[in-house]
Every structure is written in C-alpha cells, then in structure tokens.
C-alpha cells in the first residue's frame with residue numbers, strides 16, 4: 001500500500017513538472033485555453049486523478065485528494081496570471097491598425113547638383129552629344145598649352161591654380177577633355193564633358209574653390225556660329241522653359257575665335273529687371289565660340305577642312321537659377337535642412 005501511495009504522489013508531482021514545461025511555452029490565449037482544457041477540463045489530467053481516488057483506501061484518500069487540490073489550485077493560479085498578461089498584450093496590439101501603410105523609411109536622395117547635371121546630360125544626349133570624361137589632375141599641356149594658353153599668357157592668371165608639381169595641377173576647367181578627345185578621335189566629334197574643376201578662389205556667395213562645369217564641343221565640316229547659337233537656345237528652353245531667350249556678347253578666350261559670353265533672359269523677371277539680374281533683365285551663364293584654328297593644330301585636325309564650336313557652363317550657376325539659390329556654398333555644406341528641400 002505504501003508503494004501505491006508513493007507512486008501516485010510521484011505521478012502527481014511529475015504531472016506538475018509536465019504542466020510547468022508546457023506553461024513556459026504559452027505565447028497566446030489559444031495556447032492557454034488548450035492547456036486549461038488538457039489539465040483542468042472534465043476529461044483532463046487532474047480530473048482523471050480525482051476519479052482514481054476510489055482505488056485507494058479511505059485513510060489514504062484525504063492525503064492524495066489534498067495533493068490533487070493543491071495541484072489544481074497551482075495550475076488555476078498560474079493560468080489566471082498569464083491570462084491577465086496575454087489580454088493586456090492583445091489589447092496593446094489592437095491599437096495598431098495593420099491595414100494602415102507601414103512606416104516610411106528614410107532613403108537618401110539625389111543632391112541638387114547631381115539632378116541638374118543629369119538634366120543637362122539628358123538634354124544634350126537628346127541632341128546627339130556623347131558624354132566624355134577626363135582626369136581631374138591634368139598636365140600643364142592639356143590644361144593650358146594645347147588650349148592656346150602658353151606660359152606667361154594673362155589668361156593663366158585669371159585661373160589661379162592648385163599646382164601639384166611644376167607640371168601637374170588640378171584642372172581649372174573641363175576644356176582639356178576637348179583636347180584629349182580631339183587627339184584620338186576623327187571628326188565628326190560631338191561631345192559634352194561634365195566634371196569637377198578647381199580654382200584657388202576664396203569662397204563667397206558666388207565663388208567656390210571646387211565647382212562643376214559642362215564643356216560642349218562639336219567639330220565637323222561646315223560647322224557655323226549659327227548652329228552654336230541654336231544649340232545654346234535649345235538648351236536654355238529645355239532647361240528653363242519655352243519662352244527663354246538668349247543673347248551673345250563678344251568676348252575673348254584664347255581657345256575660341258570669335259568668342260562670346262552668353263546670357264539667358266532672367267528667369268525670375270522675364271527681362272523686366274529684378275534683384276537677381278541686378279536690373280539687367282539678363283543673367284550671365286558662360287562663354288562660347290568657334291574653336292580657334294590654333295587649337296586644331298595641336299590635335300592635327302585640318303582647320304581648312306573642319307570647323308567647330310565649343311561652349312561651357314557652370315553647373316552650380318544653372319542650379320542656382322533653377323532652384324533660386326543665392327549662395328553657391330550651400331551646395332557643399334551638406335546641411336540636410338537645405339538638401340531635403342529638393
């Protein structure tokens with residue numbers, strides 16, 4: 001009889017252990033209800049032990065019954081406690097409406113200069129220009145000499161320069177790309193050369209020691225100045241609108257002849273005169289002209305057969321007009337409050 005008694009008490013104890021293991025795996029109300037039915041239900045483990053009480057002597061029954069009641073109370077209380085916690089969790093989850101759109105993650109965006117550069121490239125690509133690139137570290141020859149700017153030429157002084165050695169420098173313009181392309185390509189040549197350039201300028205609202213240029217070059221038989229004007233006008237209208245006008249003012253560059261500065265009609269006042277254009281009604285964009293025959297000689301293109309035009313533009317300047325930005329330095333300060341506006 002002692003054996004039987006100790007066996008049933010051991011069984012009750014191991015039932016408790018089994019419950020504890022299953023209890024630890026409860027993660028929701030449905031798990032909890034399943035365990036409640038398995039242990040406390042009419043056909044559950046605890047009830048089945050109560051039904052077996054009759055198998056034991058009248059003296060032993062109170063002890064075993066007491067153990068079973070203790071186990072039942074233990075299970076009930078643990079389930080009650082976890083039930084409370086699960087209800088709390090489910091209430092919290094219901095506060096989130098899963099049908100709402102998810103949280104927006106911050107993904108980077110393009111820098112305004114990148115956007116303008118892409119727009120410039122796409123406008124010229126559309127007109128049949130290829131994109132050409134060259135090194136940012138140039139030799140004196142490509143940056144100056146082959147562009148008809150020999151040592152001692154005053155044009156060198158206008159481009160106060162970062163020299164790396166006597167002969168190597170950070171390019172002051174994208175024009176060396178013209179020379180590099182013409183050296184190894186037979187006309188017709190129709191390229192734009194976008195890229196960074198460097199000048200020893202003191203930064204202010206309109207100057208930065210690093211800025212971006214796009215250089216354009218077209219060389220073929222019978223290329224005329226009228227075509228140059230046509231290309232600039234087409235670009236101006238694609239970038240700033242159909243009513244855009246341009247004007248050319250005569251100028252001088254060592255690598256073009258004749259040379260011109262070109263202006264766009266002020267996009268803010270449409271020519272009436274405002275603060276941006278300082279009352280002029282026009283804003284200065286950059287320079288252009290017909291490729292100087294002297295330059296063709298450096299690259300072995302016969303100026304008797306071929307002619308060409310070249311033009312440049314400052315990307316920051318275009319972006320400043322396009323987005324109405326009045327300080328070039330804002331492009332390089334990496335201030336997210338500024339950049340997020342685009």
Ligand SMILES: [Zn+2]
Pocket residue numbers: 266267268269270271272273274275276277278279281282
């Ligand atoms: Zn204006």
